[in-house]
Amino acid sequence: MAPAFFAFAATGAQAAPVDVYRGTLGRAEVVMELGQPKAGGEREGRYFYVRNGVDIPLKGTLGALAEALPVNDEWRRAQTDMPLFADAKQRSMQWRLRLQGEALVGEWVDGFQGKKLPLSLKHIAKYDPEKIAPHGVEAVTNAIVQGYGSSVSQGVALSAQSTPYDYLKMAEQKLEQGKEVVINPSLAWRPVQDPRTKFWYPRLTRHPDAKILSQTNAVLEQRHWGMNLEALGCVGSIYLSSGPEAGSLGNYNNEEIKVSYLSTALMSVVESGSNGCGGAHPNNHFDPFVLDLLRGGYMDFTRLFTGAKYGEYRLEFSPQMSGFIQKNLASQPEPHDDRECNDFLPEYMALMLNKPDKMSFVISGIGHAMGACLGSGVDISFKKLKPYLKPDAERYFQP
Incomplete structure (x- = not known):
């Protein structure tokens, strides 16, 4: 465990x-x-x-x-x-x-x-x-896939009050600053790196709304800190395990973090890689998330799409939109191997955005045996999605 x-x-x-x-x-x-x-x-x-x-x-x-x-x-x-x-x-x-x-x-x-x-x-x-x-499923999953990792649950925000020990481990570290990526004079981001864990993670540096800027960076910081704790946990496992990964960064140093889209309304980021610290198999993953830069926090896609709702495990679309996505998926030119992944898209679907004006419906969270399907899916332009948007949603879809 x-x-x-x-x-x-x-x-x-x-x-x-x-x-x-x-x-x-x-x-x-x-x-x-x-x-x-x-x-x-x-x-x-x-x-x-x-x-x-x-x-x-x-x-x-x-x-x-x-x-x-x-x-x-x-x-x-x-x-x-x-x-x-x-x-x-x-x-x-x-x-x-x-x-x-x-x-x-x-x-x-x-x-x-x-x-x-x-x-x-x-x-x-x-x-x-x-x-x-x-605890529970998360602890078992970490044990099987990750091996050794963080002592903090993914649902817990690091703070001086609730997690004082691990908070000091993260908050006191000076980050290396990458080159700023400027979208326009009022919108930009830059990658930052904890020199102990050696992977880059984005921070928003410019946005017309100072409050949104702060809220967005708070989310990005917590995600970055969580991954750092996992990587440092693997280094510390050398005191607990004789496995070959013990004492390493668990391959987090090769994690790829990509900002796939940024506007004043939406920020789309993808975490992908293959990490682990002695579990049964590596954690091959492709994990996109989208942030709402108009209201703050994570994007609630039910505010965008007519008939969409969050089910027990995932976002569910109306039958009309589900059919529309499947039609676009089936009609796109793609390698034969990708076609074999298409059947998994409805069950393992995640949303992301790709510049300049596309929403992507991709496979994320699928089991290790089907890891080759991670990230496959279909891109649909904002223009084609218009019939399925709620009246107030179009302000989010500006290239």
Whole structure:
């Protein structure tokens, strides 16, 4: 299973809530999360260096809190109790802490080289990691496909209040800025990159409405942060797994993020790639989403198309529009392999836009065995869609 808090918490052994501390280990900035003491005073926790954002598990009493070692040698791989906190000669790295009011002070001791560094940590938050962890179908899917990943459910927004530990992992990082892509003097975007995870993600830089600009970037930031957490979770899995992907970015560094369309009314973005961290198969995906730049947030397509509604699993169109889409799909010239994918479009349909004036109805979210069909579908011009639009919808469809 993908770790919720980390491996210990996934078993339900970790007591909630947990305390979050921030401070220094030597000269390096660190953030630590520490659970409540169990019988014998033993605690479980994790920490990361702000500069790299990779979780390192902790376990032990407050005065002898052992730091996990990478599962990267034959002796450690042969053990069944992972993560391990000492080597074959019982050498370890320890945090030797004591309470000083609400703060923790002490020293970090390297049992391999005999090095010692001062520790000083200030208590900054308390929260329950179980409330934000993936559960149910999401947790099972992550375990099968992703292997190891984020401790935060996809439906949870990162914030200083609800997810203080992971929020600091993301919010404190300075992003590299790509070249601005200017559509017109009042509309533009640019790619940004977290240097720790090495893939680019868009941010809106110009829009006539400052409020919409801010709302749109909040959505893009949360999606970017979520993917960053997954990538860093795979790097941190080297303390939990001996698999070949453990310690890597899970191929997120090769993720392709494309802005396929941008107007003052709509922004269409596609996330695609093949990532994973030791699951049964890679997460081959083609995930488009469309943002409403007139009202803010994600586009509600029922406001655009006559007779459209959201069913239990997907957007459903009127019989007339469904027939229209199928007619266009069947009449387009395409390779034979694409024709074999056509039957899957109604069940796995996602909407996106392509410049200058086309809406695309494409396959997204299909199972691993049919991954070759991802992204296939049909492009239909705004002009041809006009008979199926609601009266107020045409303002969205301006090239």
